[in-house]
Each structure stands twice: as C-alpha cells, then as structure tokens.
Amino acid sequence: MNYSKQFVVGLPKAELHLHLEGTLEPDLKLKLAIKNHVNIGQKTIKEVKASYRFHDLTSFLKVYYPAMNVLQKESDFYDLAWAYLLKAKKNNVKYCELFFDPQAHTSRGVSFKTVINGYYKAVSQAKKLGIEAHLIMCFLRDMPYESAKKTYQQMLPYKNKIIAIGLDSDERNNPPEKFIKIFKQAKKDGLHITMHCDIDQIDSIKHIKTCLKNIGVERIDHGTNIVEDKSLVDFAIKHKIGFTCCPVSNSFVTKDMKGKEIKYLLKKGALVTVNSDDPAYFQSYISDDMYTLATKYKLTKAEMIKLVKNSFNASFMSEKKKKQYLKLVDKYAKAH
C-alpha cells in the first residue's frame, strides 16, 4: 500500500451509519452510572469493557440496550453526542447523519423531549468543531408497529430537528414491510428515508428488494447481501442508492468484514461507503474501519478517495453542498 494510516485519518469524510447509543464508551458509561445511581453490574472500566462481548446481532443487542439505562437526563444525551463529535473531529469527519433510538429510552420512562433536546443541542453546536451534523430517528423494528406510530407522533413537533427516518434493531422476523405505511408517510412529510438490511439475515435479499422496490428507500444501511442478485445491484446503481457499510461491525457479528462484497460494489460503481456503526462496542472509529478494510483487502489510494467521495454523494445534503465537500476531497488528494 502506498499510503499510511495518517493519510486515511486526514481524508475529509462524511459518516452516515453511526448509532449515537453505540458511542457509549466504557468510561462515560461508568461515569453516568455513578452520577445517576444506576446499578450496571460493573464497577471498573475494565469490567465494563469485558462485558462488551457478542457473536451476532441478537447477542450484541442484548448488551447494547441495557447499557442505555445510564442515560437519564438531557445533559447525558448531550454529553454522549458531544463525546462522539470530538472523536469525529479527530477523524476529519466534516459531515455526519447520526442515528438515535428514541424507543430505547421512552420505553424505560425517559421522555422523547429529553432525548431529542439533548442530542439536538450537541448536533447544533457541532459547527464549533467544523462539523455539520444531523439526526436520523430510527424505529426499533422488534417493537410493534403501534409503538413506531406513537413515536412518529411524538416526533412531529420536533420535525425540523431531524433529517430522516431509519429502521434498526433485530431484523429476524421483522421485515421492512412491517413499517411500510409509516415510511411512506415520512416521505410525504418531507423526510428522507433509510433502513437497515443487516448482514446475512434470513431473507436478506428479499428485504433488500422490498426496501428498494416497494418502499423506495434512498439508502440501505449495511446491505452487502445485495451482491446475491445482480439485477438488484444494477437497480441500486441506476437509482444512486447509498450503502452504508461497516466492515469492523460486520466482523464482530458475522466473523467476516464483507470486504469482498464492499470491493465488488465499489468497482461496479455502487455508492458504497464505510462507517463505524457502534464504535464504542467494536473499538473502531471511522478511520480505523477504513484502514482495517484497506489493509486486509488491499484498497488503492484511488479507491479510498472514491469511498469518501461516495459518502458525501450518498448523504442527504443538497447537490450544491456536495460539490463543495467533493472539492475539499480533491484538494486533499492532490496535496497527498
């Protein structure tokens, strides 16, 4: 490889697949647990770190949701998002669209207002760090449709604080069509839409097809199983569908980074991007994900540049703004 990790860190980036709840580092978790008198079952950072263990999506989510009990006050949500933004700055993230899961908090008695106001305060201050940040509200697909509908109603007074609607959590037995009505409504209400199609799920390809052909999502989060159907790959390229891939996260939940698939999609001209998903749990921020993928799959400098350009192109910003960010990437590429 004719470039260093430093080159990758320095590349101007957009991050499009990042769960704010997945940025809860063990030290902040412990700090908030003590402050809010929440018994988390661990007493040291080392113990918290050791508890971050899983082998698939379901076992990951079993560790992930209980950890959120430490988030209680508006300032806790702010602190969590701000800590991520500081890390993003170090990774030269210039633009980000961040997932959050309101139902993971409202279901345990924290109000929607507390969650959104805390997160929004942080994203609106991101400018101070030279970052433009936005929020994507996700529904938990393993909760009933009625709960998503209620969450959508709770969101409406704050609609100008979010850019899009997403879908995450356990995909098993929770196909995208369960939420078709609410995503179509969101589109009518002027919001962007994206959905997770997690790696190697039962019916992955069927879910991807539904997302693309019946629901009309603009991006798919993960989604590399699309390589199983060449006509769908062609459809995604034609319609400029973004794929927000997370190689290190993939390697935790499936033992494979899905690098072959990412490289294939990149070469074919799909809008494939690299992101960190839940960096505190996978101990890998966006530059680490990019560099890990690059070393294992021998990506060229030109391919790395293409990946970051794809991330700006797959974002929900205006075409005019995209051009400005792409110029920044070109300037960096020329200087390095």
Ligand code: HPA
């Ligand atoms: N998939 C589904 N749910 C999630 C993920 C993911 O990658 N990360 C956090 N919640």
Ligand code: ZN
């Ligand atoms: Zn995710």
